[in-house]
Amino acid sequence: MALVAGMRVGSRVLFRPWAWLPGAALGRKESAARGRVGARGFGSQRVLVEPDPAAGIAVMKLKSPPVNSLSLELLTEFVISLEKLENDKTFRGIILTSDCPGVFSAGLDLMEMCGKNPAHYAEYWKAVQELWLRLYLSNLVLIAAINGACPAGGCLISLTCDYRVLADNPKYVIGLNETLLGIVAPFWFKDTLVNTIGHRTSERALQLGILFPPAEALQVGMVDKVVPEDQVQSTALSVMAQWLSIPDHARQLTKNMMRKATADRLVKQRDSDIQNFVGFISRDSIQKSLQVYLGKLRQKKG
Numbered sequence: 222m223a224l225v226a227g228m229r230v231g232s233r234v235l236f237r238p239w240a241w242l243p244g245a246a247l248g249r250k251e252s253a254a255r256g257r258v259g260a261r262g263f264g265s266q267r268v269l270v271e272p273d274p275a276a277g278i279a280v281m282k283l284k285s286p287p288v289n290s291l292s293l294e295l296l297t298e299f300v301i302s303l304e305k306l307e308n309d310k311t312f313r314g315i316i317l318t319s320d321c322p323g324v325f326s327a328g329l330d331l332m333e334m335c336g337k338n339p340a341h342y343a344e345y346w347k348a349v350q351e352l353w354l355r356l357y358l359s360n361l362v363l364i365a366a367i368n369g370a371c372p373a374g375g376c377l378i379s380l381t382c383d384y385r386v387l388a389d390n391p392k393y394v395i396g397l398n399e400t401l402l403g404i405v406a407p408f409w410f411k412d413t414l415v416n417t418i419g420h421r422t423s424e425r426a427l428q429l430g431i432l433f434p435p436a437e438a439l440q441v442g443m444v445d446k447v448v449p450e451d452q453v454q455s456t457a458l459s460v461m462a463q464w465l466s467i468p469d470h471a472r473q474l475t476k477n478m479m480r481k482a483t484a485d486r487l488v489k490q491r492d493s494d495i496q497n498f499v500g501f502i503s504r505d506s507i508q509k510s511l512q513v514y515l516g517k518l519r520q521k522k523g
């Protein structure tokens with residue numbers, strides 16, 4: 222799938238993964254009107270959206286079994302659903318969760334980063350950047366209801382949210398474990414973590430690739446609340462009510478003030494970040510590390 226069409230938003234040029242969809246040529250107003258979400262659920266194969274227009278919120282469930290690894294398809298569908306909700310004034314908040322039992326998201330899809338050509342790596346990385354930028358700068362209140370393991374790219378997604386509720390299950394670890402795979406989290410992954418848990422804790426967590434179990438995740442500030450598994454959703458809803466009690470314009474401007482500089486660092490160097498990724502991931506030594514890691518994941522079963 223070619224992801225090349227661009228759209229300027231402020232100083233950002235965003236790619237439009239949906240540009241190939243029917244209706245993409247419509248004006249923004251017309252397409253927003255046609256695409257109004259309403260009370261019925263919508264979504265795509267891999268992203269379920271359960272809207273509650275009366276409450277002004279939607280629950281977005283990642284549904285890409287077995288582990289919600291962030292394939293190009295999942296990234297694309299995620300951005301499209303997000304865009305749809307952002308464009309519909311009915312919605313002020315999203316609860317982001319998983320439809321895959323025991324896993325929030327296994328992070329970036331290793332199959333997208335193994336044995337492919339440089340053009341594919343570039344397209345993939347651009348889609349990863351795009352999702353991060355859209356989530357990180359979203360005007361909506363985003364609450365992560367983390368109902369499963371949350372490593373690497375899965376953790377990154379949760380860190381873009383305004384609040385994280387984690388189910389209390391020792392298997393539901395969370396963290397940026399890239400070093401364990403022999404790869405390096407890029408600067409904007411690192412910045413997102415530093416902005417959440419501080420420099421020293423991030424330095425240790427990133428170098429050691431720590432996957433924190435719930436109590437420790439709470440202690441270092443990686444998540445904001447740990448609750449019994451059957452209370453994750455209800456807790457996310459009550460946290461959402463609190464966040465929505467704040468006037469949108471004041472909250473949005475404050476969020477932007479806190480996050481814009483971090484996002485701008487990537488916006489200013491998107492192309493070089495892509496080139497850096499392509500060069501790194503194409504190295505034989507990195508491909509070998511990823512293959513070894515994939516082999517271990519598969520062996521774990523047998």
Ligand SMILES: CCCCCCC/C=C/C(=O)SCCNC(=O)CCNC(=O)[C@H](O)C(C)(C)COP(=O)(O)OP(=O)(O)OC[C@H]1O[C@@H](n2cnc3c(N)ncnc32)[C@H](O)[C@@H]1OP(=O)(O)O
Nearest residue numbers: 290327328329330331332370372373374405498501518519
């Ligand atoms: C300059 C730039 C440098 C590059 C920066 C790159 C940044 C990278 C960020 C990332 O996100 S890399 C991905 C890191 N992810 C992980 O380390 C998680 C790996 N997965 C797991 O630990 C476990 O799968 C789980 C999430 C804890 C779930 O465990 P569970 O026992 O429920 O399932 P499994 O049997 O392990 O897995 C089922 C099935 O899924 C495959 N799989 C798992 N994770 C991934 C993945 N990230 N990508 C692709 N495929 C994945 C796993 O191999 C199994 O496959 P089969 O054996 O059934 O074929």
